[in-house]
Amino acid sequence: MKSECPKCGKKLSIFYFKPKCPQCGCELAYYDMDKMLEEDAKKAEAEFAKLDAFIDKMTPKFIKKKMKKDMSDSK
Amino acid sequence: MNEGNALKRYVGVKETILYGVANGGQVIGYNMIRAQLTFFLVTVFGVPARAVTAMITVMGFWDAFNDPLMGGIVDKTRSRYGKLRPYLLIVPIPLGITTVLFFGGAEFLKGVESTTLKIVYMCITYFIWEFIYTIGDIPFWGLSAAISPNPVDRSRVIKSARFISGIIGGLPGIIITVCIDLSRNNIIPFTLSQVFLFLAVIGGTFGMFLFSLSGLCTKERIVQVNNDPKLLDCFKLLFKNKYLLLIVLSNILGTVGGIGGTFSTYFYTLSLGIASLSLVAGIPGTISGWVSYGLLSNLEQRFTSKQLIFGCSLSNALIGIITFLAGMNSYTNPKIIVPIIAVQGVFTSFIGSINAVVPTKMIADTVDYMEWKTGERSEGMSFSLLTFVGKLTGSLSTAIATAIIPLIGLQEVGQDMVLSSAGGINTKFWMWALITVIPPVASLISLIPYAFYDLTGDKLKNIQLELMQRREKSINANTLEKAEEV
Numbered sequence: 001m002k003s004e005c006p007k008c009g010k011k012l013s014i015f016y017f018k019p020k021c022p023q024c025g026c027e028l029a030y031y032d033m034d035k036m037l038e039e040d041a042k043k044a045e046a047e048f049a050k051l052d053a054f055i056d057k058m059t060p061k062f063i064k065k066k067m068k069k070d071m072s073d074s075k
Numbered sequence: 076m077n078e079g080n081a082l083k084r085y086v087g088v089k090e091t092i093l094y095g096v097a098n099g100g101q102v103i104g105y106n107m108i109r110a111q112l113t114f115f116l117v118t119v120f121g122v123p124a125r126a127v128t129a130m131i132t133v134m135g136f137w138d139a140f141n142d143p144l145m146g147g148i149v150d151k152t153r154s155r156y157g158k159l160r161p162y163l164l165i166v167p168i169p170l171g172i173t174t175v176l177f178f179g180g181a182e183f184l185k186g187v188e189s190t191t192l193k194i195v196y197m198c199i200t201y202f203i204w205e206f207i208y209t210i211g212d213i214p215f216w217g218l219s220a221a222i223s224p225n226p227v228d229r230s231r232v233i234k235s236a237r238f239i240s241g242i243i244g245g246l247p248g249i250i251i252t253v254c255i256d257l258s259r260n261n262i263i264p265f266t267l268s269q270v271f272l273f274l275a276v277i278g279g280t281f282g283m284f285l286f287s288l289s290g291l292c293t294k295e296r297i298v299q300v301n302n303d304p305k306l307l308d309c310f311k312l313l314f315k316n317k318y319l320l321l322i323v324l325s326n327i328l329g330t331v332g333g334i335g336g337t338f339s340t341y342f343y344t345l346s347l348g349i350a351s352l353s354l355v356a357g358i359p360g361t362i363s364g365w366v367s368y369g370l371l372s373n374l375e376q377r378f379t380s381k382q383l384i385f386g387c388s389l390s391n392a393l394i395g396i397i398t399f400l401a402g403m404n405s406y407t408n409p410k411i412i413v414p415i416i417a418v419q420g421v422f423t424s425f426i427g428s429i430n431a432v433v434p435t436k437m438i439a440d441t442v443d444y445m446e447w448k449t450g451e452r453s454e455g456m457s458f459s460l461l462t463f464v465g466k467l468t469g470s471l472s473t474a475i476a477t478a479i480i481p482l483i484g485l486q487e488v489g490q491d492m493v494l495s496s497a498g499g500i501n502t503k504f505w506m507w508a509l510i511t512v513i514p515p516v517a518s519l520i521s522l523i524p525y526a527f528y529d530l531t532g533d534k535l536k537n538i539q540l541e542l543m544q545r546r547e548k549s550i551n552a553n554t555l556e557k558a559e560e561v
Contacts, residue, residue, distance in 0.1 A: 017161055019153040028155035030298050037296060040085045047087035 006031045085296055086228040093292040094222070095235030097163075099243025100285020101215065103278040104174035105208065106244045109469055111251055111271075113477060114340060116197060117487065119267045120181040124487055126194050128477045134205055135470035138463050145209050146459025147309040149217060150452075156290075158299055159214035159221060159454065163290030166211035171283035173204040178275030181268035205466075211286070212462045217454030220439035221295045224546060226539055229439050230375065230432070237431040238368040243285070245361070247274055249354055256351050298549065300450055312445060312453045318530045319441040319457055322434060325524040326464040332518030333472035334479070335510045341485060341492055342506040347409045356413045360420025367428035379531035380433050380440075387426045387433075388522050391515040394422045399512035406507035419511065435461065440530055440539075447538045479509070 004011050008024040021028055056064075086094075112131070116122045152158045176183075177200040184196060219233050254270040257263040265273070313319070343353045374383060398419040405411040438461050446452045480487075484502035486495040494502050530538075 012155070017154040017156065019155055029153075029157050029295070033296075033298060036294075037085060040087070040294070040296065041083045044084045044087040044090075047089060048084060051088050 083225060084228055085223040085225060086232060090222075090293055091228075091232050091235045092239070093288045094218075094232045095237075095239030096243070097286050097289030097292075098215065098236035098240040100167075100282040100288070101211065102240045102244035103247055103282035104170065104204075104275070107174075107178065107247045107251065107271075107274060107278060108204070110248050110336065113337060113473060115178065115181070115271055118491060119271060120184075120193060120197065121190070122193050122197055123190065124477055124480070126190075126197075128474050130194075130198055130201065131470045131477075132474050134201065135467050135474070137202070138205070138209070138466045138470070141206065142209055142213065142459040142463030142466070143310065143313065143456060145213050146453075146455040146457070147306045149213055149455030149459070150309040150312075151304050151306055152455075153299065153303075157221070157295035159218045159295060160290050160293065162210055162214040163218070163293075164287070165290075166207060167283035167287040167290075170204070170207045170211055170286070171279035173200065173207055174279040174282075175272070175275045176200045177204050179272045182272045185268065209459075209462065213455055213459045215289055216435065216438075216458040216461060218289065218293060218295065219435065220442045220454045220458070221297045221452070222293060223296050224543055226436075226439070226443075230372075230436050233432050233435045233439075234368050234371060237428065237435075238365065241361075241364060241428070241431075247278060250274060252350055252354055256349065297452065298546065299452060300549070304451065308451075309453060309456050312449065312451055313456045313460070315449065316441055316445050316453070316457065318444055318528060319438065319460060321524040321528050322437055322441070323460050323464050325521045326434070326461075326468055328523065329518040329521030330468040330471045331475065332514045332521070333468060334476040335514045337473060337476035338506050338509040342503075342510050345485075345492070345494055346407050346503045346506055347412060349409070352409055352413055356416040357420055359417045360424035363421040364424035364428045367425040368432075371429060371432060374429070380437050381525055381528055381531050383429055383433050384525055385522060387429050388515075388519055391423060391426050392519050394419055394426075395512040395515035399508060402507060402511070403504075407503055416510075423515075437530075440535055443535075443539055443542055444530055447542055476509075483509070 003014065005021040005024060005026065005028065007026040008021060010021060010023040012021075012028075016022075019028060020026065113124070113127055116127045117124050149158060149162065152161065154161045156164065180193070180196050180200060184193060187193065219229055219236070222232055223229055251270070251274060254263070254265075254274075255267065258265055258267050258270055263270075339353060340350060343350045378386070398415060402412050402415045438457050442452055442454055442457050445457070480492070481495075483505035484495040484500035486493055
């Protein structure tokens with residue numbers, strides 16, 4: 001939770017709930033939404049990559065072999 | 076927007092898990108109330124069963140007004156934290172306090188003989204608890220539709236919420252059942268009212284701390300187009316959403332499916348003699364329920380939501396019939412009945428996990444449908460109907476069950492439920508039927524509305540893809556505006 005306006009940098013109290021910045025009037029929840037979504041997508045991909053690597057590490061070899069075989073059969 | 080963008084994941088592992096953990100904390104108090112409401116009020120608090128039935132019925136009607144109103148208010152809300160998260164940041168504190176007040180009633184009013192005073196206390200605390208719970212519950216489930224533009228992300232957070240809340244939220248049920256036996260047999264030096272108060276304090280502090288994570292650690296990622304929606308317009312949207320109404324109708328028709336829970340406690344206590352046996356019988360089912368969450372992604376790839384709903388209901392009824400027939404000659408013998416119920420639990424829990432996720436995901440789909448059709452998203456109203464119907468059917472099924480109690484020969488003596496001495500009714504047989512076959516077979520009627528539901532497959536995919544393109548255009552337009560400002 002950011003405590004300042006993302007556009008003009010005005011400091012906002014955590015109890016300030018109004019949707020627009022009192023100084024510049026920008027939409028606080030949706031300002032730079034595209035940038036935020038891009039950042040979130042990158043972060044999510046990184047987290048899932050870590051998770052996939054962990055699951056891969058924990059999966060026994062015989063299961064991996066079977067999964068590979070199933071995948072090649074389905075191709 | 077290309078397909079690559081459409082498949083982008085925006086909700087990371089941490090946020091997905093924390094959303095689930097928050098739901099776990101939220102349902103600790105809720106599960107205590109749903110599972111133990113009648114038992115606590117009648118047996119522990121000493122309120123007459125008739126007063127409990129009346130209160131539950133009245134509250135059900137109040138919810139019909141309260142929930143959509145709250146949904147409309149949520150849809151109208153615009154704040155710097157979004158439209159749903161402000162409620163999730165505030166609600167945990169009062170909800171924790173009211174949980175303690177409700178379950179502490181028997182201890183706080185210890186020594187009070189007046190039944191009227193107890194009824195008044197029960198009605199006030201339950202009303203306030205229910206009201207505050209609604210203020211938190213609608214935004215919580217609404218967030219599952221607004222947390223990401225990607226339907227796969229939404230499905231994942233719903234699964235996380237159902238799975239983790241199944242584990243954390245299931246704990247009070249286990250602890251209470253054990254504590255009831257321990258307290259009744261004087262193995263622990265606490266009365267039942269002290270046990271309930273203690274568990275309410277845990278639910279009201281630890282549980283609500285976890286619930287607050289839903290406001291603190293999540294984001295809303297869908298722009299709400301209309302900046303000043305009118306409350307009446309929010310209500311009107313509800314009636315334009317035919318798919319949502321079909322889901323709601325189906326849930327209402329399935330009310331009888333929930334009556335088994337009430338009789339389960341009495342069946343284990345009066346027919347089998349030990350309440351804790353339900354825990355033993357429930358272990359395999361708990362595990363299969365977890366497995367089900369793991370396999371659900373594969374099932375979702377192979378079948379549409381509608382097909383899953385039909386498959387689950389029909390399988391559930393078939394399993395109920397088989398279980399009933401398998402135990403109909405030995406329903407008082409724990410050595411035979413406990414394994415039979417355990418096997419039934421394996422299948423019903425597997426199905427239950429699917430049923431916990433798919434309809435919620437379908438409601439998120441109907442929110443998308445409304446945005447596609449009208450340009451307005453109605454997370455608040457749509458999920459208020461889900462929570463309202465959940466509470467209404469829960470209340471109705473409890474009320475139906477409480478009304479059935481005397482009809483099958485159960486009798487309230489003092490603060491205990493006993494088998495009636497009047498002959499002619501095989502109470503134990505009826506209890507067996509009521510926990511196995513009657514609920515799943517009777518709830519087959521809930522499939523009728525789904526026969527008219529076609530928001531699935533390619534139709535749904537095309538709608539969601541078109542919405543993503545619209546949103547991207549809107550974001551690009553905002554970016555251009557910003558660039559011009561600079």
